[in-house]
Amino acid sequence: MATLLYKLGRLAFRRRHFAALLWVALLTLAGVGAASAPAAGNTSFSVPGTEAQKAFDLLEQRFPGVSADGATARVVFKAPNGGKMTGRRNKAAVEHTVEELRSGSEVASVADPYTGHAVSKDGTIAYASVHYGVSGMELEDSSRDALKRAAQDARDAGLTVEIGGDALNATPETGSSEVIGIAVAAVVLVITFGSLLAAGLPLLTALIGVGIGVSAVTALAAPLDLGSTTSTLASMIGLAVGIDYALFIVSRYRAELAEGREREEAAGRAVGTAGSAVVFAGLTVVIALVGLSVVNIPTLTKMGVAAAGTVAIAVLIALTLIPALLGYAGRRVRPAGEKSRLLGGGRTPERPARPNMGTRWAGFVVRRPVAVLLLGVVGLSAAAVPAASLELGLPDDGSQPVSTTQRRAYDLLSEGFGPGFNGPLTVVVDAKRSPHPKTAFTEVGDEIKGLKDVVTVTPAAPNKAGDTAMITVVPRSKPSSATTEDLVHAIRDKGADISRDTDARILVTGSTAMNIDVSQKLNDALLPYLALVVGLAFLLLIVVFRSVLVPLKAALGFLLSVLAALGAVVAVFQWGWLSGLMNVEQTGPVMSMMPIFMVGVVFGLAMDYEVFLVTRMREAHVQGEKPSQAVVTGFRHSARVVTAAAVIMIAVFSGFIGSSESMVKMIGFGLAVAVFFDAFVVRMAIVPAVLALLGKRAWWLPGWLDRALPDVDVEGEGLRAAADPEGQKELVGV
Numbered sequence: 098m099a100t101l102l103y104k105l106g107r108l109a110f111r112r113r114h115f116a117a118l119l120w121v122a123l124l125t126l127a128g129v130g131a132a133s134a135p136a137a138g139n140t141s142f143s144v145p146g147t148e149a150q151k152a153f154d155l156l157e158q159r160f161p162g163v164s165a166d167g168a169t170a171r172v173v174f175k176a177p178n179g180g181k182m183t184g185r186r187n188k189a190a191v192e193h194t195v196e197e198l199r200s201g202s203e204v205a206s207v208a209d210p211y212t213g214h215a216v217s218k219d220g221t222i223a224y225a226s227v228h229y230g231v232s233g234m235e236l237e238d239s240s241r242d243a244l245k246r247a248a249q250d251a252r253d254a255g256l257t258v259e260i261g262g263d264a265l266n267a268t269p270e271t272g273s274s275e276v277i278g279i280a281v282a283a284v285v286l287v288i289t290f291g292s293l294l295a296a297g298l299p300l301l302t303a304l305i306g307v308g309i310g311v312s313a314v315t316a317l318a319a320p321l322d323l324g325s326t327t328s329t330l331a332s333m334i335g336l337a338v339g340i341d342y343a344l345f346i347v348s349r350y351r352a353e354l355a356e357g358r359e360r361e362e363a364a365g366r367a368v369g370t371a372g373s374a375v376v377f378a379g380l381t382v383v384i385a386l387v388g389l390s391v392v393n394i395p396t397l398t399k400m401g402v403a404a405a406g407t408v409a410i411a412v413l414i415a416l417t418l419i420p421a422l423l424g425y426a427g428r429r430v431r432p433a434g435e436k437s438r439l440l441g442g443g444r445t446p447e448r449p450a451r452p453n454m455g456t457r458w459a460g461f462v463v464r465r466p467v468a469v470l471l472l473g474v475v476g477l478s479a480a481a482v483p484a485a486s487l488e489l490g491l492p493d494d495g496s497q498p499v500s501t502t503q504r505r506a507y508d509l510l511s512e513g514f515g516p517g518f519n520g521p522l523t524v525v526v527d528a529k530r531s532p533h534p535k536t537a538f539t540e541v542g543d544e545i546k547g548l549k550d551v552v553t554v555t556p557a558a559p560n561k562a563g564d565t566a567m568i569t570v571v572p573r574s575k576p577s578s579a580t581t582e583d584l585v586h587a588i589r590d591k592g593a594d595i596s597r598d599t600d601a602r603i604l605v606t607g608s609t610a611m612n613i614d615v616s617q618k619l620n621d622a623l624l625p626y627l628a629l630v631v632g633l634a635f636l637l638l639i640v641v642f643r644s645v646l647v648p649l650k651a652a653l654g655f656l657l658s659v660l661a662a663l664g665a666v667v668a669v670f671q672w673g674w675l676s677g678l679m680n681v682e683q684t685g686p687v688m689s690m691m692p693i694f695m696v697g698v699v700f701g702l703a704m705d706y707e708v709f710l711v712t713r714m715r716e717a718h719v720q721g722e723k724p725s726q727a728v729v730t731g732f733r734h735s736a737r738v739v740t741a742a743a744v745i746m747i748a749v750f751s752g753f754i755g756s757s758e759s760m761v762k763m764i765g766f767g768l769a770v771a772v773f774f775d776a777f778v779v780r781m782a783i784v785p786a787v788l789a790l791l792g793k794r795a796w797w798l799p800g801w802l803d804r805a806l807p808d809v810d811v812e813g814e815g816l817r818a819a820a821d822p823e824g825q826k827e828l829v830g831v
Contacts, residue, residue, distance in 0.1 A: 098376070098809040099369040102416065106368025109420040110361050116421035120305060120414065127309045130316030144394055147614035148589065152525045152606030159527075159565040167205060168229040168236045170244055170264035172198070173222065173506045174210070175257040175513075181220040182210070190254035195225050197247040203240045205230040222513030229264065241265060261494050261506030261519075278752025282340055282745040289741040290347070295430045298347055298422050303339030306414045310335045310407030327403045329753070329761050333768075334698060335407030337749040338382060338705070341742040342415035345371045345709055347430070348738045350423055354432035364420040370716075371709075372416050373809070377641050378708040379412035381634045382701030388630045389697050392622040394615065397690055401697065408701075455736025459729040462785040470786040473778050480661035480774070483668045489620065490577045490686030491612035495519060496759050497683075504683075511575070517552055520576025520609035524568040524588060526557065527602040534559070537601035538566045544591050545570055550584045576609040577686050585610050616689040623693050630700055631655075640806050641708060642715055644796050650787050651711075654779040655703045659696055661778075662771035666691065670763055679754060679766060688760050691767060698764075699771040702746065706780040709742070710735050714788065715796070724792045728785050736781070743776030 109116045144150045174191055176182050182191065191210060198207045210216055210223035217223070227244070229236060241264060248258045279300070286296035314328040349371035353363035386408065389401030423430060452460075462469050497504035510518050526541050528534035538557035546554045550573045557566035570588070574580040585605055592603025631652050638648035666687055668674040673684040714731030722730060750772065753765030788795050798806075 098373050102372040102376070103365045103369030105416060106372060106420045107361055107365035109368075109417045110364040110424040113421035113424040116417050117425075120309075120418050124305055124309050124312070127312035127316065131312035134316045134318060143396075144611065144615050144618060146393065147611070147618060148604055149606040149611040149614045152523070152604035152610075155525055155527060155565070155604065156567070156606075159560045159562070160567075167231060168262070168264040170227040170229075170260055170262040171224050171506060171510065172227065172244075172248055172251075173224045173259050173261060173509045174251060175222050175509055176220075177255050177257065179221070182216055182223040183220050186254075187256060190251050190256055191223060191225070193254075194247050194251045194258075197250065198225065198227055198244070201229075201240050201243050203229050203231055203237060217513030219513075222509055224510065227262075227264070236264060257509075259502045259506035259509055261503050261510065265503065276752070278748040278750070279336075281748035285741050285744050285748070286340075286344065289344070289737065290351070292429075292431060294426055295347055295351065298419060298426070298430075299340045299343035302343045302414050302418050302422070303336055303411065305418070306339040306411045307332050307335045307407065310403075310410050313406070314403045321399065323399055323403065327400050329756070330400055330764065331403045331407045333750065333753050333761075333765065334382075334386075334404045335411055337746040338379070338408050338702070339411035339414065340745050340749070341705065342375045342379065342411050343419050344742050344745070345375060345738060346415050346419045347423070350420075351430065351432055352734065354430075360423070360427070364423050368416055368420055374708045374712050375412055375415050377637065377809075378701075378705040379408055380637060381704035381708075382408045382698075384633050384637070385630050385697040385701035388626060388633075389694065391626050391629060392619060392693060394618065394690075397694070400694070404698075453733060453737060455732040455734075455740075456729055458736065458781070459732035459785055462782065463725045463728055463789045466786040466789040469782050470790070473783040473786070474657065477657045477661040477774060477778055481657070481664040483664040483672065484660050486671070487663065487667050487692070488579075488671060488686040489616040489689045489692070491615055491689050493519065493576055493608065493612075495575065495577065495683065496685055499683075515552055515571070515573065516575035517550075517572035517581065520572065520581060521607060522570040522572065522585065522588070522605055522610055523607040524570055524592075525604045525606060526566045526568065527564070527604065528566070528599070529564040531599050531601040533599070534564055534566075534601070537595070537599040538568075540599060541592070541595055541601070541603060542568055544595060545588060548584065548587050548591065550574055550580050572609075576612070581609060582613050585613050612689070619689050619693050623696070626693055627696060630697060634700065634704055638704065638707070639798075639802075640809055642711060642796075643798050643803065643806065644715075645798060645802075646791060646795050647711060647788075650784065650795075651704065651707045654707075654783055655700050655775065657783075658703060658771055658775035658779050659699050661774045662695065662699065662767055663692060665770045666695075666763060666767045669766065679762075681762075688763055690760070691763055694764060695767045695771060698768060699775065702768075702772060703775045703779070706739055706743065706776050707784070710739050710780055710784065711788075718796060724795060725789055728788050732785065739776065739780065743772055746772045746776075 143153075172194065174182060174187075174194075176184065176187050180187060182188065188211065195207055195209050198204060205228045206226075207228075208215065208226040210225050213226070215224050215226070229240065244260060244264060248260055251258045283296065283300055286299055287293060290296045311328045311332045314323055314331050317323060318328070346367050350363050350367035353366045354360065358366065383405045386401040386405035390398040392398070494503040494507040497507070499505070499508075507519050524541065524545065526538055528537045531537045538559065542554050542557055545551060545568065551570060552573050553569075553571040555569040557568050559566040570584075572581045572584050574584075588605050589603070592605070596602055635648045635652055638651060639645060642648060669676060669679055670681055671684055671687055673681070676684060710731060713735040714727045717727040717730035718724060747769045750765050750769035753761050754769070756762045756765065
């Protein structure tokens with residue numbers, strides 16, 4: 098591996114014009130594809146195998162005139178100054194709005210509030226339901242504009258009007274904090290390298306990689322049904338790992354220069370050693386992201402694959418474009434320890450250089466491994482305590498910022514019709530095999546009326562064939578409450594009893610039931626996913642480190658950091674701690690996809706730091722150093738760079754906390770906290786403490802396994818032992 102990448106690095110350094118033109122051409126091609134592609138909308142959401150999805154599919158078959166997944170809107174009206182919606186003037190304004198809404202080309206139906214019993218008991222609030230024949234992703238902008246114009250006309254007539262539903266869902270905005278994250282990354286790189294040029298290379302290559310990845314996602318959004326969140330998450334992860342991977346290559350290049358190697362040789366050795374670590378670190382991230390497909394939720398699979406593609410691009414850029422740009426930079430990228438004149442370079446030090454911070458910290462940990470280990474484990478365990486109260490759910494309009502019309506419409510409906518009105522349940526009765534369908538429809542409705550937490554049960558609405566009916570059930574509690582979830586299970590349990598008596602099949606669906614099913618499916622998939630990802634990466638790390646205990650320690654440390662990060666997410670987004678600082682306007686259940694997505698991403702990123710830090714330790718150990726001294730050597734060479742990489746990644750992820758999309762905000766916060774815990778507590782404290790305690794046993798590998806494993810030579814031992822002529826030029830002047 099190291100020898101192959103060494104040759105690739107030297108080739109890219111020599112053929113820098115070709116390498117640079119290739120990546121510029123790819124960026125241009127992806128940009129043109131993105132510019133000519135239709136904008137990403139709201140991806141269609143399906144969860145194969147769940148009862149809610151089966152009911153959606155059945156509705157599409159039995160009610161051909163109704164689009165079960167079509168976009169919906171609720172135009173909510175409130176009378177001014179305590180008036181009534183039944184007043185002549187207010188009623189005329191609403192009826193005019195309803196007629197205006199019906200004129201839309203994509204509108205399937207509009208329910209008049211006065212004929213559809215959609216006026217609150219006190220008469221102050223009413224709503225009109227609008228159903229479209231296409232999904233929210235396919236809805237034309239002209240239809241959204243028409244919806245907004247109709248609402249504005251009613252406002253001009255003196256009514257308070259807000260619009261709920263998914264018809265107005267917009268592309269999330271990340272805000273200026275994303276730019277601040279990149280600016281922080283730039284400052285950290287300048288401090289790390291002491292050179293503006295060296296600091297600019299990782300930023301430039303990361304932006305190129307993200308540009309290619311996100312442009313490709315945008316270009317493929319329509320044919321692959323990719324939502325806007327997919328590109329946001331791909332850019333978040335791609336930017337973070339892109340900077341980190343380039344940072345490690347440039348840092349190793351400068352270290353090779355400091356040892357006296359010529360620049361082409363230094364580039365080859367940097368790619369051969371640090372590049373090997375980049376490849377395996379990138380593989381763990383890709384495995385974790387692609388592994389999300391085992392959950393069998395198409396949206397989650399697409400998000401994972403898109404992010405994995407961006408990571409793969411970041412790896413390829415680090416291996417080829419970075420050495421090419423180093424060739425262009427020439428002597429302007431200085432050896433490690435030298436600063437540019439602009440940043441104070443060229444001054445003669447007044448006293449001998451002291452051991453760096455990494456060396457001093459590693460020495461401290463090696464002297465007191467038990468205390469450091471206990472402090473790290475206890476601290477992370479305390480942070481993980483809130484995770485025991487984790488509640489999962491999917492967002493609805495109630496989780497939107499109060500500044501949005503969707504949230505205001507949600508609140509008005511809760512005020513006028515009760516909190517459960519925002520999450521009605523749709524009960525589908527399939528009586529095709531029942532000898533008495535009408536009797537089955539009536540029995541189902543009567544049984545549901547007798548259940549707790551039910552406010553309203555509408556009469557069964559059969560299809561034209563008379564073999565299937567829909568019943569709408571309005572719960573007493575809000576959609577995301579545990580009481581509503583219990584009601585869904587109660588209806589399904591009651592449906593099983595009715596099925597035995599009537600031969601009719603009862604299915605519960607709707608957005609609330611779908612959210613409940615998704616949460617359950619994600620919970621069920623978490624352990625198998627964790628076993629798959631950790632298992633594959635464990636085997637990969639055995640090959641990299643040629644050790645059993647080091648990969649085991651890496652996996653256990655990851656579990657600690659991810660549980661602590663989940664605890665922080667629960668504390669902020671569910672309990673409301675520091676919610677004002679994080680601009681969390683509405684606390685509630687944690688996003689159902691959050692734990693499994695965070696497990697995948699954080700595991701890959703955690704293994705990044707494990708690979709980069711421990712390969713330097715193993716490199717020193719292979720060269721004959723004692724285990725404790727190898728730990729100190731690894732920190733002397735890698736701690737500064739790993740710290741910079743972690744700070745950069747935290748800054749990039751924190752930049753997405755400013756997003757208007759609650760899922761992006763939550764993932765940005767969770768990943769930033771997880772990287773902090775994993776990099777500074779697990780990798781910088783627990784890992785050296787454990788290795789110091791294990792000593793030589795850390796690098797133990799059964800003989801039969803040692804013979805069976807391929808020798809990937811991540812440390813570059815083959816480069817040092819090679820007898821090629823170029824290898825003899827190690828100490829020529831620069």
